[in-house]
Amino acid sequence: MKLYAISDLHVGAGANLEGLRDLAYHPEDWLILAGDVGETTAQLRSVLALCVERFREVVWVPGNHELWTSRGESARGQAKYEELVAVCRSFGVHTPEDPYPVFQGTSGRYRIAPLFILYDYSFRPPDVPRKKVVEWAMEQGVLCADEVFLWSEPFPSREDWCWSRVRYSEARLEDACRHDDLVLVNHFPLMRDLVWIPSIPRFAPWCGTTMTADWHRRFRAKVVVSGHLHVRRTDWLDGVRFEEVSLGNPRQWRQELGVNHYLREILPGPVDAAEGPGSAR
Ligand SMILES: [Fe+2]
Ligand SMILES: [Fe+2]
Numbered sequence: 347m348k349l350y351a352i353s354d355l356h357v358g359a360g361a362n363l364e365g366l367r368d369l370a371y372h373p374e375d376w377l378i379l380a381g382d383v384g385e386t387t388a389q390l391r392s393v394l395a396l397c398v399e400r401f402r403e404v405v406w407v408p409g410n411h412e413l414w415t416s417r418g419e420s421a422r423g424q425a426k427y428e429e430l431v432a433v434c435r436s437f438g439v440h441t442p443e444d445p446y447p448v449f450q451g452t453s454g455r456y457r458i459a460p461l462f463i464l465y466d467y468s469f470r471p472p473d474v475p476r477k478k479v480v481e482w483a484m485e486q487g488v489l490c491a492d493e494v495f496l497w498s499e500p501f502p503s504r505e506d507w508c509w510s511r512v513r514y515s516e517a518r519l520e521d522a523c524r525h526d527d528l529v530l531v532n533h534f535p536l537m538r539d540l541v542w543i544p545s546i547p548r549f550a551p552w553c554g555t556t557m558t559a560d561w562h563r564r565f566r567a568k569v570v571v572s573g574h575l576h577v578r579r580t581d582w583l584d585g586v587r588f589e590e591v592s593l594g595n596p597r598q599w600r601q602e603l604g605v606n607h608y609l610r611e612i613l614p615g616p617v618d619a620a621e622g623p624g625s626a627r
Contacts (some may be wrong), residue, residue, distance in 0.1 A: 350375060350377050367396070375401055376402060376458075379407070381409025394437045406439050407462055410492050414426075451614060464511055534574050536559065569589060573592045578626060
């Protein structure tokens, strides 16, 4: 029994949806979908229908793209999130609102903790104040589309939503790690040091929060899984493996290799993941 992960399927792109149709059957294994499945609730529904047929259990966390209110949709902010959670539950898919499932494999017993933490613009240089951070990014032509499509209501801002999610998740993780080692799953990386986006460094403010920097130690993480960056990497910090598992847009993966090539084995663990310096995949 294995635990696999993939993120950023972005099935709004035809080549990605086409590729996903070849997803192999893994009747004994579990799959983590680490966010950015697509932009609409209907896309999430169609991807989950395909995944639950092929895997024994599926675990989902939202990405920023799923949280968008796209054309033809009405639910915004928290209401959009709740709509997505309801779709997951209708397929028996685990969400950040459910009890953390126990994965018992050959490598031991772990609790899988799907998280929805969001970002708060704190990944920015110390001399750039929060109020200026979007302007600072735009100086290099960088602007995340979340500024237009990702609503935060009823929270006054995305930061407030993020901080509320941090408090909610901390309390649950404190309890869960008393019993088991954890696999933490969040669309956004938990540490600023893991933000590897050399082509667009000023995208960092939309990539996470400094409030989660010690969570891998504090909550006994065996592995931390994330996406969002569209730069597949394995990093080791404090003896913990961090896996960025994005598929990405069609230019960021090789269609001739097939989507199965991009399923990342999380547990027991891939053969190329011996502890060492970080590397792109
Ligand atoms: Fe993405
Ligand atoms: Fe994302």
